Amino acid sequence: MTGYLATGQTGCHDGTGEAVPCRDSGQDAEYARGLRSPRPRFTVRADLVEDRLTGLIWSRNANPADFPLTWQEALDFVARLNGDSWPGRTD
Numbered sequence: 001m002t003g004y005l006a007t008g009q010t011g012c013h014d015g016t017g018e019a020v021p022c023r024d025s026g027q028d029a030e031y032a033r034g035l036r037s038p039r040p041r042f043t044v045r046a047d048l049v050e051d052r053l054t055g056l057i058w059s060r061n062a063n064p065a066d067f068p069l070t071w072q073e074a075l076d077f078v079a080r081l082n083g084d085s086w087p088g089r090t091d
Contacts, residue, residue, distance in 0.1 A: 006036050008037075009027065011029055012025045012027040
């Protein structure tokens with residue numbers, strides 16, 4: 001993925017949260033630039049969820065390793081997943 005993500009900010013605010021004019025504010029809403037969020041943003045496929053905006057993919061199972069794990073156990077778990085290409089991924 002290249003470029004910045006659109007924040008969706010539609011108004012500008014000062015440090016206290018009060019609305020201010022966007023002109024010359026340098027805030028995102030002044031420019032409304034960035035990559036727009038695809039529709040639908042998230043795709044669910046079997047055991048995976050893909051964020052089509054960021055390209056991130058994660059397991060639908062929030063606890064695939066049966067937590068808690070030590071740091072080393074977590075590293076070993078991820079290495080096993082990558083070694084097994086679970087599910088079709090090695091990253």
